[in-house]
Amino acid sequence: MKSYGVIGHPIAHSLSPLMHNAAFKVLGLEATYGAFDVEPASLRRSLEVFKSKGFAGLNITIPLKEDMLALAEEVTEEARAIGAVNTVLFRDGKVFGFNTDAFGISKSLEEFRGELAARNMLVLGAGGSARAVVYTLLNDFSPNELIVASRTVKRADELASRFVPSEASKIRTLDLQDPAFADTFKSCTLIVNCTPVGMSPNVEASPLGDPALIHSKQIVMDLIYTPLKTTLLAAADKVGARTISGVEMLLQQGARSFEIWTERQMPVDQIRPVLLRALEDRGKGDPNS
Ligand SMILES: NC(=O)c1ccc[n+]([C@@H]2O[C@H](COP(=O)([O-])OP(=O)(O)OC[C@H]3O[C@@H](n4cnc5c(N)ncnc54)[C@H](OP(=O)(O)O)[C@@H]3O)[C@@H](O)[C@H]2O)c1
Incomplete structure:
Protein backbone atom coordinates (compact mmCIF):
# COMPACT_ATOMS: atom_id res chain seq x y z
CA MET A 1 0.00 0.00 0.00
CA LYS A 2 1.51 3.36 -1.05
CA SER A 3 0.93 6.47 1.05
CA TYR A 4 0.40 10.01 -0.19
CA GLY A 5 -0.98 13.18 1.35
CA VAL A 6 -1.39 16.92 1.33
CA ILE A 7 0.29 19.15 3.90
CA GLY A 8 -0.67 22.73 4.72
CA HIS A 9 -2.01 24.94 7.50
CA PRO A 10 -5.00 24.92 7.80
CA ILE A 11 -5.80 21.76 5.85
CA ALA A 12 -9.17 20.43 7.08
CA HIS A 13 -11.16 21.61 4.03
CA SER A 14 -8.78 20.29 1.36
CA LEU A 15 -10.51 18.41 -1.48
CA SER A 16 -7.28 16.64 -2.48
CA PRO A 17 -7.91 13.48 -0.38
CA LEU A 18 -11.35 13.08 -2.01
CA MET A 19 -9.89 13.58 -5.50
CA HIS A 20 -6.88 11.26 -5.18
CA ASN A 21 -8.61 8.50 -3.20
CA ALA A 22 -11.41 8.45 -5.81
CA ALA A 23 -8.80 8.14 -8.58
CA PHE A 24 -6.97 5.30 -6.76
CA LYS A 25 -10.29 3.48 -6.43
CA VAL A 26 -11.26 3.90 -10.09
CA LEU A 27 -7.86 2.57 -11.22
CA GLY A 28 -7.72 -0.15 -8.55
CA LEU A 29 -4.42 1.14 -7.13
CA GLU A 30 -3.34 0.05 -3.63
CA ALA A 31 -2.79 3.54 -2.22
CA THR A 32 -4.15 6.00 0.32
CA TYR A 33 -4.07 9.79 0.54
CA GLY A 34 -4.54 11.82 3.73
CA ALA A 35 -4.51 15.45 4.86
CA PHE A 36 -1.95 16.57 7.45
CA ASP A 37 -1.75 19.90 9.25
CA VAL A 38 1.85 21.11 9.21
CA GLU A 39 2.90 24.52 10.49
CA PRO A 40 5.66 26.37 8.62
CA ALA A 41 8.06 26.10 11.58
CA SER A 42 7.91 22.29 11.50
CA LEU A 43 8.05 21.77 7.73
CA ARG A 44 11.66 20.49 7.61
CA ARG A 45 11.09 18.04 10.46
CA SER A 46 7.76 16.87 9.01
CA LEU A 47 9.34 16.19 5.65
CA GLU A 48 11.85 13.87 7.34
CA VAL A 49 9.00 12.09 9.14
CA PHE A 50 7.03 11.51 5.91
CA LYS A 51 10.22 10.27 4.25
CA SER A 52 11.06 7.88 7.10
CA LYS A 53 7.50 6.53 7.12
CA GLY A 54 7.90 5.56 3.49
CA PHE A 55 5.49 8.07 1.93
CA ALA A 56 5.68 8.04 -1.87
CA GLY A 57 4.62 11.64 -2.47
CA LEU A 58 3.01 14.78 -1.08
CA ASN A 59 1.09 17.81 -2.21
CA ILE A 60 2.14 21.04 -0.55
CA THR A 61 -0.33 23.87 -0.06
CA ILE A 62 -0.63 27.27 1.61
CA PRO A 63 1.47 28.48 3.43
CA LEU A 64 4.26 25.96 2.76
CA LYS A 65 4.74 26.01 -1.04
CA GLU A 66 7.45 28.69 -1.11
CA ASP A 67 9.42 27.18 1.80
CA MET A 68 9.37 23.76 0.14
CA LEU A 69 11.36 25.18 -2.75
CA ALA A 70 14.42 25.44 -0.50
CA LEU A 71 13.90 22.00 1.08
CA ALA A 72 13.52 19.84 -2.03
CA GLU A 73 16.82 18.38 -3.21
CA GLU A 74 15.99 18.60 -6.89
CA VAL A 75 13.52 21.13 -8.25
CA THR A 76 12.12 21.51 -11.77
CA GLU A 77 12.89 24.67 -13.73
CA GLU A 78 9.17 25.44 -13.74
CA ALA A 79 8.87 25.28 -9.93
CA ARG A 80 11.95 27.49 -9.59
CA ALA A 81 10.55 30.07 -12.03
CA ILE A 82 7.18 30.15 -10.23
CA GLY A 83 8.94 30.20 -6.86
CA ALA A 84 6.92 27.41 -5.27
CA VAL A 85 6.79 23.62 -4.98
CA ASN A 86 3.29 22.08 -4.71
CA THR A 87 4.23 18.44 -5.38
CA VAL A 88 6.94 16.28 -3.86
CA LEU A 89 8.08 12.85 -5.00
CA PHE A 90 10.16 10.70 -2.66
CA ARG A 91 12.38 8.46 -4.76
CA ASP A 92 15.74 6.74 -4.11
CA GLY A 93 16.01 8.52 -0.76
CA LYS A 94 15.71 11.93 -2.40
CA VAL A 95 13.08 14.67 -2.35
CA PHE A 96 12.10 15.89 -5.84
CA GLY A 97 10.05 19.12 -6.08
CA PHE A 98 7.58 20.03 -8.84
CA ASN A 99 4.98 22.72 -9.49
CA THR A 100 1.89 21.37 -11.23
CA ASP A 101 -0.13 24.61 -11.10
CA ALA A 102 1.16 25.73 -14.51
CA SER A 245 -14.27 27.92 -12.70
CA GLY A 246 -11.23 27.34 -10.47
CA VAL A 247 -12.35 23.75 -9.96
CA GLU A 248 -10.84 22.86 -13.35
CA MET A 249 -7.39 24.08 -12.26
CA LEU A 250 -7.79 22.22 -8.96
CA LEU A 251 -8.57 19.03 -10.85
CA GLN A 252 -5.89 19.38 -13.52
CA GLN A 253 -3.03 20.31 -11.16
CA GLY A 254 -4.01 17.29 -9.06
CA ALA A 255 -4.07 15.09 -12.16
CA ARG A 256 -0.49 16.11 -12.98
CA SER A 257 0.68 15.33 -9.41
CA PHE A 258 -1.06 11.95 -9.68
CA GLU A 259 0.79 11.21 -12.91
CA ILE A 260 4.17 12.20 -11.41
CA TRP A 261 3.64 9.80 -8.49
CA THR A 262 1.93 6.84 -10.15
CA GLU A 263 2.96 7.15 -13.82
CA ARG A 264 -0.76 6.64 -14.55
CA GLN A 265 -3.25 9.17 -15.94
CA MET A 266 -5.88 10.34 -13.47
CA PRO A 267 -9.31 9.51 -14.98
CA VAL A 268 -10.31 13.19 -14.85
CA ASP A 269 -13.69 12.71 -16.51
CA GLN A 270 -14.68 10.37 -13.69
CA ILE A 271 -13.16 12.50 -10.91
CA ARG A 272 -14.58 15.90 -12.03
CA PRO A 273 -18.19 14.96 -11.05
CA VAL A 274 -16.94 13.74 -7.65
CA LEU A 275 -15.37 17.15 -6.97
CA LEU A 276 -18.38 19.06 -8.32
CA ARG A 277 -20.76 17.07 -6.12
CA ALA A 278 -18.65 17.73 -3.01
CA LEU A 279 -18.48 21.45 -3.80
CA GLU A 280 -22.22 21.64 -4.44
CA ASP A 281 -22.88 19.87 -1.10
CA ARG A 282 -20.49 22.27 0.60
CA GLY A 283 -22.45 25.15 -0.92
CA LYS A 284 -25.62 23.68 0.63
CA GLY A 285 -23.84 23.44 3.97
CA ASP A 286 -23.52 19.63 4.10
CA PRO A 287 -21.19 19.09 7.08
CA ASN A 288 -19.94 15.77 5.67
CA SER A 289 -18.56 17.23 2.47
N1 LIG B 1 -8.21 26.71 -8.35
C1 LIG B 1 -7.07 26.44 -7.76
O1 LIG B 1 -6.53 25.32 -7.88
C2 LIG B 1 -6.39 27.51 -6.96
C3 LIG B 1 -5.00 27.46 -6.73
C4 LIG B 1 -4.41 28.49 -6.00
C5 LIG B 1 -5.18 29.54 -5.52
N2 LIG B 1 -6.51 29.55 -5.75
C6 LIG B 1 -7.34 30.67 -5.26
O2 LIG B 1 -6.81 31.88 -5.78
C7 LIG B 1 -7.01 32.95 -4.86
C8 LIG B 1 -5.69 33.67 -4.61
O3 LIG B 1 -4.76 32.78 -4.00
P1 LIG B 1 -3.22 33.18 -3.78
O4 LIG B 1 -2.57 32.00 -3.22
O5 LIG B 1 -2.66 33.81 -5.00
O6 LIG B 1 -3.36 34.31 -2.65
P2 LIG B 1 -2.28 35.40 -2.21
O7 LIG B 1 -0.90 34.93 -2.47
O8 LIG B 1 -2.66 35.80 -0.83
O9 LIG B 1 -2.56 36.66 -3.19
C9 LIG B 1 -3.80 37.30 -3.18
C10 LIG B 1 -3.79 38.49 -4.13
O10 LIG B 1 -5.10 39.05 -4.11
C11 LIG B 1 -5.03 40.43 -3.74
N3 LIG B 1 -6.19 40.79 -2.92
C12 LIG B 1 -6.58 40.25 -1.75
N4 LIG B 1 -7.69 40.85 -1.31
C13 LIG B 1 -7.99 41.83 -2.22
C14 LIG B 1 -9.02 42.79 -2.32
N5 LIG B 1 -9.98 42.90 -1.39
N6 LIG B 1 -9.01 43.60 -3.40
C15 LIG B 1 -8.06 43.51 -4.34
N7 LIG B 1 -7.05 42.62 -4.30
C16 LIG B 1 -7.03 41.78 -3.25
C17 LIG B 1 -3.76 40.55 -2.94
O11 LIG B 1 -3.35 41.90 -2.99
P3 LIG B 1 -2.40 42.58 -1.87
O12 LIG B 1 -1.00 42.18 -2.26
O13 LIG B 1 -2.68 44.02 -2.02
O14 LIG B 1 -2.83 42.00 -0.53
C18 LIG B 1 -2.83 39.61 -3.72
O15 LIG B 1 -2.35 40.25 -4.87
C19 LIG B 1 -7.61 32.31 -3.61
O16 LIG B 1 -9.00 32.49 -3.66
C20 LIG B 1 -7.28 30.83 -3.75
O17 LIG B 1 -8.23 30.00 -3.12
C21 LIG B 1 -7.13 28.56 -6.46
Whole structure:
Protein backbone atom coordinates (compact mmCIF):
# COMPACT_ATOMS: atom_id res chain seq x y z
CA MET A 1 0.00 0.00 0.00
CA LYS A 2 1.51 3.36 -1.05
CA SER A 3 0.93 6.47 1.05
CA TYR A 4 0.40 10.01 -0.19
CA GLY A 5 -0.98 13.18 1.35
CA VAL A 6 -1.39 16.92 1.33
CA ILE A 7 0.29 19.15 3.90
CA GLY A 8 -0.67 22.73 4.72
CA HIS A 9 -2.01 24.94 7.50
CA PRO A 10 -5.00 24.92 7.80
CA ILE A 11 -5.80 21.76 5.85
CA ALA A 12 -9.17 20.43 7.08
CA HIS A 13 -11.16 21.61 4.03
CA SER A 14 -8.78 20.29 1.36
CA LEU A 15 -10.51 18.41 -1.48
CA SER A 16 -7.28 16.64 -2.48
CA PRO A 17 -7.91 13.48 -0.38
CA LEU A 18 -11.35 13.08 -2.01
CA MET A 19 -9.89 13.58 -5.50
CA HIS A 20 -6.88 11.26 -5.18
CA ASN A 21 -8.61 8.50 -3.20
CA ALA A 22 -11.41 8.45 -5.81
CA ALA A 23 -8.80 8.14 -8.58
CA PHE A 24 -6.97 5.30 -6.76
CA LYS A 25 -10.29 3.48 -6.43
CA VAL A 26 -11.26 3.90 -10.09
CA LEU A 27 -7.86 2.57 -11.22
CA GLY A 28 -7.72 -0.15 -8.55
CA LEU A 29 -4.42 1.14 -7.13
CA GLU A 30 -3.34 0.05 -3.63
CA ALA A 31 -2.79 3.54 -2.22
CA THR A 32 -4.15 6.00 0.32
CA TYR A 33 -4.07 9.79 0.54
CA GLY A 34 -4.54 11.82 3.73
CA ALA A 35 -4.51 15.45 4.86
CA PHE A 36 -1.95 16.57 7.45
CA ASP A 37 -1.75 19.90 9.25
CA VAL A 38 1.85 21.11 9.21
CA GLU A 39 2.90 24.52 10.49
CA PRO A 40 5.66 26.37 8.62
CA ALA A 41 8.06 26.10 11.58
CA SER A 42 7.91 22.29 11.50
CA LEU A 43 8.05 21.77 7.73
CA ARG A 44 11.66 20.49 7.61
CA ARG A 45 11.09 18.04 10.46
CA SER A 46 7.76 16.87 9.01
CA LEU A 47 9.34 16.19 5.65
CA GLU A 48 11.85 13.87 7.34
CA VAL A 49 9.00 12.09 9.14
CA PHE A 50 7.03 11.51 5.91
CA LYS A 51 10.22 10.27 4.25
CA SER A 52 11.06 7.88 7.10
CA LYS A 53 7.50 6.53 7.12
CA GLY A 54 7.90 5.56 3.49
CA PHE A 55 5.49 8.07 1.93
CA ALA A 56 5.68 8.04 -1.87
CA GLY A 57 4.62 11.64 -2.47
CA LEU A 58 3.01 14.78 -1.08
CA ASN A 59 1.09 17.81 -2.21
CA ILE A 60 2.14 21.04 -0.55
CA THR A 61 -0.33 23.87 -0.06
CA ILE A 62 -0.63 27.27 1.61
CA PRO A 63 1.47 28.48 3.43
CA LEU A 64 4.26 25.96 2.76
CA LYS A 65 4.74 26.01 -1.04
CA GLU A 66 7.45 28.69 -1.11
CA ASP A 67 9.42 27.18 1.80
CA MET A 68 9.37 23.76 0.14
CA LEU A 69 11.36 25.18 -2.75
CA ALA A 70 14.42 25.44 -0.50
CA LEU A 71 13.90 22.00 1.08
CA ALA A 72 13.52 19.84 -2.03
CA GLU A 73 16.82 18.38 -3.21
CA GLU A 74 15.99 18.60 -6.89
CA VAL A 75 13.52 21.13 -8.25
CA THR A 76 12.12 21.51 -11.77
CA GLU A 77 12.89 24.67 -13.73
CA GLU A 78 9.17 25.44 -13.74
CA ALA A 79 8.87 25.28 -9.93
CA ARG A 80 11.95 27.49 -9.59
CA ALA A 81 10.55 30.07 -12.03
CA ILE A 82 7.18 30.15 -10.23
CA GLY A 83 8.94 30.20 -6.86
CA ALA A 84 6.92 27.41 -5.27
CA VAL A 85 6.79 23.62 -4.98
CA ASN A 86 3.29 22.08 -4.71
CA THR A 87 4.23 18.44 -5.38
CA VAL A 88 6.94 16.28 -3.86
CA LEU A 89 8.08 12.85 -5.00
CA PHE A 90 10.16 10.70 -2.66
CA ARG A 91 12.38 8.46 -4.76
CA ASP A 92 15.74 6.74 -4.11
CA GLY A 93 16.01 8.52 -0.76
CA LYS A 94 15.71 11.93 -2.40
CA VAL A 95 13.08 14.67 -2.35
CA PHE A 96 12.10 15.89 -5.84
CA GLY A 97 10.05 19.12 -6.08
CA PHE A 98 7.58 20.03 -8.84
CA ASN A 99 4.98 22.72 -9.49
CA THR A 100 1.89 21.37 -11.23
CA ASP A 101 -0.13 24.61 -11.10
CA ALA A 102 1.16 25.73 -14.51
CA PHE A 103 -0.04 22.46 -16.04
CA GLY A 104 -3.42 22.91 -14.30
CA ILE A 105 -3.83 26.46 -15.64
CA SER A 106 -2.71 25.48 -19.13
CA LYS A 107 -5.10 22.50 -19.30
CA SER A 108 -7.99 24.64 -18.02
CA LEU A 109 -7.44 27.06 -20.92
CA GLU A 110 -6.71 24.40 -23.54
CA GLU A 111 -9.96 24.70 -25.50
CA PHE A 112 -9.36 28.45 -25.96
CA ARG A 113 -5.71 28.16 -27.04
CA GLY A 114 -6.36 29.08 -30.68
CA GLU A 115 -8.32 32.23 -30.00
CA LEU A 116 -5.97 33.40 -27.25
CA ALA A 117 -2.83 33.58 -29.37
CA ALA A 118 -1.39 37.11 -29.59
CA ARG A 119 -4.31 38.61 -27.61
CA ASN A 120 -4.19 40.88 -24.55
CA MET A 121 -4.61 39.16 -21.19
CA LEU A 122 -5.36 40.58 -17.75
CA VAL A 123 -4.37 39.01 -14.43
CA LEU A 124 -6.14 40.38 -11.34
CA GLY A 125 -3.95 40.04 -8.22
CA ALA A 126 -0.23 39.56 -7.72
CA GLY A 127 0.11 36.80 -5.12
CA GLY A 128 1.24 33.18 -5.29
CA SER A 129 -1.36 31.95 -7.78
CA ALA A 130 -0.85 35.00 -10.02
CA ARG A 131 2.85 34.03 -10.30
CA ALA A 132 1.87 30.63 -11.70
CA VAL A 133 -0.73 32.19 -14.03
CA VAL A 134 1.71 34.82 -15.39
CA TYR A 135 4.39 32.14 -15.92
CA THR A 136 1.91 29.92 -17.80
CA LEU A 137 0.41 32.65 -19.96
CA LEU A 138 3.84 33.98 -21.00
CA ASN A 139 5.26 30.51 -21.69
CA ASP A 140 2.27 28.75 -23.18
CA PHE A 141 -0.14 31.29 -24.64
CA SER A 142 2.01 34.00 -26.31
CA PRO A 143 -0.01 37.06 -25.24
CA ASN A 144 0.39 40.30 -27.13
CA GLU A 145 0.30 42.18 -23.85
CA LEU A 146 -0.05 40.71 -20.37
CA ILE A 147 -1.22 43.15 -17.71
CA VAL A 148 -0.95 42.39 -13.99
CA ALA A 149 -3.45 44.58 -12.12
CA SER A 150 -3.19 44.73 -8.36
CA ARG A 151 -4.30 46.95 -5.48
CA THR A 152 -0.63 46.87 -4.35
CA VAL A 153 1.24 47.84 -7.53
CA LYS A 154 4.62 47.26 -5.90
CA ARG A 155 3.72 43.58 -5.58
CA ALA A 156 2.65 43.45 -9.23
CA ASP A 157 5.94 45.15 -10.24
CA GLU A 158 7.93 42.54 -8.28
CA LEU A 159 5.97 39.74 -9.92
CA ALA A 160 6.42 41.15 -13.43
CA SER A 161 10.16 41.62 -12.88
CA ARG A 162 10.58 37.85 -12.29
CA PHE A 163 9.75 37.05 -15.90
CA VAL A 164 11.36 37.93 -19.21
CA PRO A 165 8.70 37.68 -21.92
CA SER A 166 9.55 36.51 -25.43
CA GLU A 167 10.01 39.17 -28.12
CA ALA A 168 6.40 38.75 -29.21
CA SER A 169 4.96 39.56 -25.75
CA LYS A 170 4.98 42.53 -23.40
CA ILE A 171 4.21 42.60 -19.68
CA ARG A 172 3.12 45.64 -17.65
CA THR A 173 1.46 46.39 -14.35
CA LEU A 174 -1.52 48.51 -13.38
CA ASP A 175 -3.18 49.80 -10.22
CA LEU A 176 -6.71 48.38 -9.87
CA GLN A 177 -7.84 51.96 -9.12
CA ASP A 178 -6.13 53.49 -12.19
CA PRO A 179 -8.60 55.40 -14.41
CA ALA A 180 -7.12 53.46 -17.38
CA PHE A 181 -8.29 50.17 -15.85
CA ALA A 182 -11.68 50.16 -17.65
CA ASP A 183 -10.18 50.56 -21.15
CA THR A 184 -7.45 48.03 -20.37
CA PHE A 185 -10.04 45.54 -19.15
CA LYS A 186 -12.15 45.91 -22.30
CA SER A 187 -9.08 45.41 -24.54
CA CYS A 188 -8.31 41.99 -23.02
CA THR A 189 -9.57 38.69 -24.42
CA LEU A 190 -8.68 36.72 -21.28
CA ILE A 191 -9.28 37.82 -17.68
CA VAL A 192 -8.00 35.66 -14.80
CA ASN A 193 -9.02 36.46 -11.23
CA CYS A 194 -6.15 35.54 -8.89
CA THR A 195 -7.53 37.43 -5.88
CA PRO A 196 -9.68 35.81 -3.16
CA VAL A 197 -12.38 38.44 -3.72
CA GLY A 198 -15.72 36.63 -4.11
CA MET A 199 -14.65 33.52 -2.22
CA SER A 200 -17.04 31.98 0.30
CA PRO A 201 -18.34 33.35 2.68
CA ASN A 202 -18.02 36.73 0.89
CA VAL A 203 -19.81 35.44 -2.19
CA GLU A 204 -21.43 38.77 -3.14
CA ALA A 205 -18.04 40.43 -3.62
CA SER A 206 -16.34 40.78 -7.00
CA PRO A 207 -12.82 41.94 -7.94
CA LEU A 208 -14.51 43.97 -10.68
CA GLY A 209 -16.17 47.20 -9.51
CA ASP A 210 -18.23 47.55 -12.70
CA PRO A 211 -19.56 44.28 -14.19
CA ALA A 212 -20.65 46.23 -17.30
CA LEU A 213 -17.00 46.19 -18.41
CA ILE A 214 -17.30 42.51 -19.38
CA HIS A 215 -18.25 41.81 -23.01
CA SER A 216 -19.30 38.70 -24.89
CA LYS A 217 -15.97 38.16 -26.70
CA GLN A 218 -14.08 37.67 -23.44
CA ILE A 219 -13.03 34.51 -21.62
CA VAL A 220 -13.17 34.90 -17.83
CA MET A 221 -11.42 32.46 -15.51
CA ASP A 222 -11.79 32.62 -11.73
CA LEU A 223 -9.31 30.62 -9.64
CA ILE A 224 -11.87 30.56 -6.83
CA TYR A 225 -13.89 27.32 -6.64
CA THR A 226 -16.04 28.04 -3.57
CA PRO A 227 -18.54 29.01 -4.84
CA LEU A 228 -18.36 27.29 -8.22
CA LYS A 229 -20.13 30.25 -9.80
CA THR A 230 -18.63 33.42 -8.35
CA THR A 231 -20.25 36.83 -8.74
CA LEU A 232 -17.58 37.59 -11.38
CA LEU A 233 -18.39 34.43 -13.39
CA ALA A 234 -22.15 35.05 -13.06
CA ALA A 235 -21.68 38.56 -14.51
CA ALA A 236 -19.60 37.11 -17.37
CA ASP A 237 -22.26 34.46 -18.07
CA LYS A 238 -24.93 37.13 -18.20
CA VAL A 239 -23.29 38.94 -21.14
CA GLY A 240 -22.44 35.71 -22.98
CA ALA A 241 -18.71 35.59 -22.18
CA ARG A 242 -17.12 32.14 -21.79
CA THR A 243 -16.25 31.20 -18.19
CA ILE A 244 -13.92 28.75 -16.41
CA SER A 245 -14.27 27.92 -12.70
CA GLY A 246 -11.23 27.34 -10.47
CA VAL A 247 -12.35 23.75 -9.96
CA GLU A 248 -10.84 22.86 -13.35
CA MET A 249 -7.39 24.08 -12.26
CA LEU A 250 -7.79 22.22 -8.96
CA LEU A 251 -8.57 19.03 -10.85
CA GLN A 252 -5.89 19.38 -13.52
CA GLN A 253 -3.03 20.31 -11.16
CA GLY A 254 -4.01 17.29 -9.06
CA ALA A 255 -4.07 15.09 -12.16
CA ARG A 256 -0.49 16.11 -12.98
CA SER A 257 0.68 15.33 -9.41
CA PHE A 258 -1.06 11.95 -9.68
CA GLU A 259 0.79 11.21 -12.91
CA ILE A 260 4.17 12.20 -11.41
CA TRP A 261 3.64 9.80 -8.49
CA THR A 262 1.93 6.84 -10.15
CA GLU A 263 2.96 7.15 -13.82
CA ARG A 264 -0.76 6.64 -14.55
CA GLN A 265 -3.25 9.17 -15.94
CA MET A 266 -5.88 10.34 -13.47
CA PRO A 267 -9.31 9.51 -14.98
CA VAL A 268 -10.31 13.19 -14.85
CA ASP A 269 -13.69 12.71 -16.51
CA GLN A 270 -14.68 10.37 -13.69
CA ILE A 271 -13.16 12.50 -10.91
CA ARG A 272 -14.58 15.90 -12.03
CA PRO A 273 -18.19 14.96 -11.05
CA VAL A 274 -16.94 13.74 -7.65
CA LEU A 275 -15.37 17.15 -6.97
CA LEU A 276 -18.38 19.06 -8.32
CA ARG A 277 -20.76 17.07 -6.12
CA ALA A 278 -18.65 17.73 -3.01
CA LEU A 279 -18.48 21.45 -3.80
CA GLU A 280 -22.22 21.64 -4.44
CA ASP A 281 -22.88 19.87 -1.10
CA ARG A 282 -20.49 22.27 0.60
CA GLY A 283 -22.45 25.15 -0.92
CA LYS A 284 -25.62 23.68 0.63
CA GLY A 285 -23.84 23.44 3.97
CA ASP A 286 -23.52 19.63 4.10
CA PRO A 287 -21.19 19.09 7.08
CA ASN A 288 -19.94 15.77 5.67
CA SER A 289 -18.56 17.23 2.47
N1 LIG B 1 -8.21 26.71 -8.35
C1 LIG B 1 -7.07 26.44 -7.76
O1 LIG B 1 -6.53 25.32 -7.88
C2 LIG B 1 -6.39 27.51 -6.96
C3 LIG B 1 -5.00 27.46 -6.73
C4 LIG B 1 -4.41 28.49 -6.00
C5 LIG B 1 -5.18 29.54 -5.52
N2 LIG B 1 -6.51 29.55 -5.75
C6 LIG B 1 -7.34 30.67 -5.26
O2 LIG B 1 -6.81 31.88 -5.78
C7 LIG B 1 -7.01 32.95 -4.86
C8 LIG B 1 -5.69 33.67 -4.61
O3 LIG B 1 -4.76 32.78 -4.00
P1 LIG B 1 -3.22 33.18 -3.78
O4 LIG B 1 -2.57 32.00 -3.22
O5 LIG B 1 -2.66 33.81 -5.00
O6 LIG B 1 -3.36 34.31 -2.65
P2 LIG B 1 -2.28 35.40 -2.21
O7 LIG B 1 -0.90 34.93 -2.47
O8 LIG B 1 -2.66 35.80 -0.83
O9 LIG B 1 -2.56 36.66 -3.19
C9 LIG B 1 -3.80 37.30 -3.18
C10 LIG B 1 -3.79 38.49 -4.13
O10 LIG B 1 -5.10 39.05 -4.11
C11 LIG B 1 -5.03 40.43 -3.74
N3 LIG B 1 -6.19 40.79 -2.92
C12 LIG B 1 -6.58 40.25 -1.75
N4 LIG B 1 -7.69 40.85 -1.31
C13 LIG B 1 -7.99 41.83 -2.22
C14 LIG B 1 -9.02 42.79 -2.32
N5 LIG B 1 -9.98 42.90 -1.39
N6 LIG B 1 -9.01 43.60 -3.40
C15 LIG B 1 -8.06 43.51 -4.34
N7 LIG B 1 -7.05 42.62 -4.30
C16 LIG B 1 -7.03 41.78 -3.25
C17 LIG B 1 -3.76 40.55 -2.94
O11 LIG B 1 -3.35 41.90 -2.99
P3 LIG B 1 -2.40 42.58 -1.87
O12 LIG B 1 -1.00 42.18 -2.26
O13 LIG B 1 -2.68 44.02 -2.02
O14 LIG B 1 -2.83 42.00 -0.53
C18 LIG B 1 -2.83 39.61 -3.72
O15 LIG B 1 -2.35 40.25 -4.87
C19 LIG B 1 -7.61 32.31 -3.61
O16 LIG B 1 -9.00 32.49 -3.66
C20 LIG B 1 -7.28 30.83 -3.75
O17 LIG B 1 -8.23 30.00 -3.12
C21 LIG B 1 -7.13 28.56 -6.46
